[in-house]
Amino acid sequence: MRLIEAYVYEVTRRLPKKARHDIALELTSTIEDMLPINYTSEDVQIVLEKLGNPADFAANYRDEERYLIGPSLYDSYIDTIKLVLPWALVIALVVQAIQSFSLLDGEQVMLTMLLEFISFSIPGLIGVALQVLFWITITFVILERSGVKKIQHGEEWTIDALHAVQIIPDSKRISIGEIVVEAVWIVILTAGYLTAEHFIGVYQKAEGDHLLLMTPIFQQQTLLACLPLLLLAVALEIALLLYKLKQRAWTMNIAIANLIVKLITTIISIIIISHDNLINNELAPYLATIMQTAPAKIEQGISAIIFATIIIIIITACIDIYKGWHKAKEH
Numbered sequence: 001m002r003l004i005e006a007y008v009y010e011v012t013r014r015l016p017k018k019a020r021h022d023i024a025l026e027l028t029s030t031i032e033d034m035l036p037i038n039y040t041s042e043d044v045q046i047v048l049e050k051l052g053n054p055a056d057f058a059a060n061y062r063d064e065e066r067y068l069i070g071p072s073l074y075d076s077y078i079d080t081i082k083l084v085l086p087w088a089l090v091i092a093l094v095v096q097a098i099q100s101f102s103l104l105d106g107e108q109v110m111l112t113m114l115l116e117f118i119s120f121s122i123p124g125l126i127g128v129a130l131q132v133l134f135w136i137t138i139t140f141v142i143l144e145r146s147g148v149k150k151i152q153h154g155e156e157w158t159i160d161a162l163h164a165v166q167i168i169p170d171s172k173r174i175s176i177g178e179i180v181v182e183a184v185w186i187v188i189l190t191a192g193y194l195t196a197e198h199f200i201g202v203y204q205k206a207e208g209d210h211l212l213l214m215t216p217i218f219q220q221q222t223l224l225a226c227l228p229l230l231l232l233a234v235a236l237e238i239a240l241l242l243y244k245l246k247q248r249a250w251t252m253n254i255a256i257a258n259l260i261v262k263l264i265t266t267i268i269s270i271i272i273i274s275h276d277n278l279i280n281n282e283l284a285p286y287l288a289t290i291m292q293t294a295p296a297k298i299e300q301g302i303s304a305i306i307f308a309t310i311i312i313i314i315i316t317a318c319i320d321i322y323k324g325w326h327k328a329k330e331h
Contacts, residue, residue: 003044004031006165010054015061017170023061045159053157077140085132086180092128094187168249172327179245186237193230196223202286215286222277229272233265255328259321266317270310279306 008027012020034047051057059074192200197220199213206212240261247254272278279302288295 003041003048003159003162004028005167006162007031007048007051007054009167010162010165011058011061013168014055014058019061020170048162049159055157077136080136080140081133084136085129088128088132089125090180090184090187092125093184096124166249169330171330172250174244174248174250174254179241182237182241186234186241190230190234193223196220201280202283215282216280217283219277219280222275223272226272226275229268233268236261236264250324250327250330252328255321255324258324262317262321266313269313273306273310273313 008024008031011027012024015023031044031047031051034050035043196218197216200218201216202214204212204214240257243257244254284295284298284302287298291298
């Protein structure tokens with residue numbers, strides 16, 4: 001029965017999610033109909049060998065027409081796109097960010113530069129995606145036309161391959177997209193932390209509808225003093241992402257690693273946010289002047305925001321730890 005489950009899993013994981021459940025039931029029923037009443041493991045192996053390679057069998061369920069790339073290369077084509085495209089976009093985004101920050105001068109408002117960066121990045125990322133898709137497609141078309149019918153990633157498929165199959169439910173799977181999103185989020189937070197004094201603050205409109213930074217919210221010296229803690233948190237998060245990338249499914253080991261990393265990074269976040277000199281000393285008087293109120297009231301409001309931020313960080317970490325633990329325990 002384990003072989004049947006592994007075979008069905010190998011077929012359905014190559015199909016759209018919405019169709020997997022029904023096809024799994026149909027395929028399981030088909031296999032059971034092909035077996036004798038009191039079947040043995042040898043009978044199962046004979047039936048599965050008749051059905052053939054799960055990748056080829058899955059191709060029979062697809063409705064899409066594939067004029068350029070045939071069934072023998074189609075799975076490799078899709079896997080290559082899933083592997084290459086996210087990383088190409090991340091690298092392009094990081095390179096664009098480094099170029100933008102390196103061109104920043106003292107008179108340019110950081111927020112304006114950030115908006116310009118976003119407006120230029122979106123078309124740029126679309127261009128990178130099109131380039132990646134074009135060249136991958138061209139490569140596979142050449143392989144198809146040159147007579148390479150199958151990219152060999154190992155030995156020819158045999159029934160023995162099913163013994164090594166790890167059945168991963170969709171609810172436990174860690175997608176490449178999820179990992180890339182978390183990696184991009186880490187890059188954005190780190191870049192924001194290191195350049196906070198340039199764009200996180202109170203703005204006013206200046207001539208030409210440009211925004212002018214009047215006063216930053218954070219003390220950059222305090223942020224830089226806490227930089228070792230930030231680097232430790234970033235290193236732990238990157239290590240966790242690499243571990244997820246290797247496993248590609250929620251396990252108890254990943255849940256425990258996630259628990260440890262989230263606890264440490266949450267403590268680090270609280271230490272930094274609750275630092276006495278984190279907030280710019282000029283912020284409260286400046287806001288008090290604008291709002292025509294006492295600086296003490298502004299300081300009380302800032303303290304309340306810091307407290308609320310700490311609570312949100314703790315709640316978010318608890319939810320993340322619980323979700324990871326819950327997914328790891330699912331069968």
